[in-house]
Amino acid sequence: MHGSTRIRLIEPGDAAPIAVHRARDVEAFRWWEPTQPAEFFTPEGQAERIDKLLAGHRAGTVRPGVVLADDQVIGQVTVGGILPQLHLRRGSVGYWIASVAQNQGHAGRAVGLVLRVMTDELGLHRAEVSTHLENLPSQGVLRRNGFSAYGVAHSSIFLDEHWRDGLLWERILGD
Ligand SMILES: CC(C)(COP(=O)(O)OP(=O)(O)OC[C@H]1O[C@@H](n2cnc3c(N)ncnc32)[C@H](O)[C@@H]1OP(=O)(O)O)[C@@H](O)C(=O)NCCC(=O)NCCS
Numbered sequence: 001m002h003g004s005t006r007i008r009l010i011e012p013g014d015a016a017p018i019a020v021h022r023a024r025d026v027e028a029f030r031w032w033e034p035t036q037p038a039e040f041f042t043p044e045g046q047a048e049r050i051d052k053l054l055a056g057h058r059a060g061t062v063r064p065g066v067v068l069a070d071d072q073v074i075g076q077v078t079v080g081g082i083l084p085q086l087h088l089r090r091g092s093v094g095y096w097i098a099s100v101a102q103n104q105g106h107a108g109r110a111v112g113l114v115l116r117v118m119t120d121e122l123g124l125h126r127a128e129v130s131t132h133l134e135n136l137p138s139q140g141v142l143r144r145n146g147f148s149a150y151g152v153a154h155s156s157i158f159l160d161e162h163w164r165d166g167l168l169w170e171r172i173l174g175d
Pocket residue numbers: 028029032033095096097098101102103104105106107108109130131132135136137138139140141
């Protein structure tokens with residue numbers, strides 16, 4: 001899983017590797033990702049989810065991507081909540097990297113690549129991310145990509161059986 005990092009638009013064929021990663025990483029991700037129904041961890045459930053993401057892509061509200069290392073799917077990087085109006089032009093970035101491929105710089109590079117997509121392809125002006133207050137690996141990824149923390153959204157996401165605060169991050173694109 002070492003080597004270069006690429007991102008591309010998600011495809012129906014990505015369902016199987018994503019299901020394998022997410023089933024393996026349930027415990028590792030429990031603190032950082034919302035609880036998911038059983039079908040989330042099957043290729044069929046992921047295929048349905050990919051259909052919805054691609055529908056969002058066609059509608060212009062989502063840019064759903066996968067992260068590749070040596071042409072293998074190792075994670076996802078998605079721009080959601082896209083507001084393309086000229087006076088807003090912003091989107092929220094979400095990402096995960098499979099435990100077997102972590103700590104090799106893939107998330108840092110994938111976020112850098114998606115910022116270029118947001119600027120050059122989507123014409124956006126502002127990127128936003130929310131992290132768990134204690135998600136230091138994710139915060140390191142954001143700092144390395146020029147994000148700054150600008151506030152706390154109290155009790156904003158239900159993770160591991162509790163409402164958690166979110167640390168809010170921003171990056172003005174083109175800076
Ligand atoms: C957060 C997450 C995406 C980070 O993914 P990752 O690919 O391990 O991230 P990176 O490798 O880019 O950075 C992690 C660390 O590896 C180090 N690193 C970077 N490049 C490296 C390289 N070439 N070799 C070794 N280590 C490297 C970085 O210094 C970083 O350490 P730091 O946090 O002390 O700065 C991953 O842990 C994950 O998916 N977690 C669960 C889901 C999640 O939290 N998603 C984010 C929600 S906001």
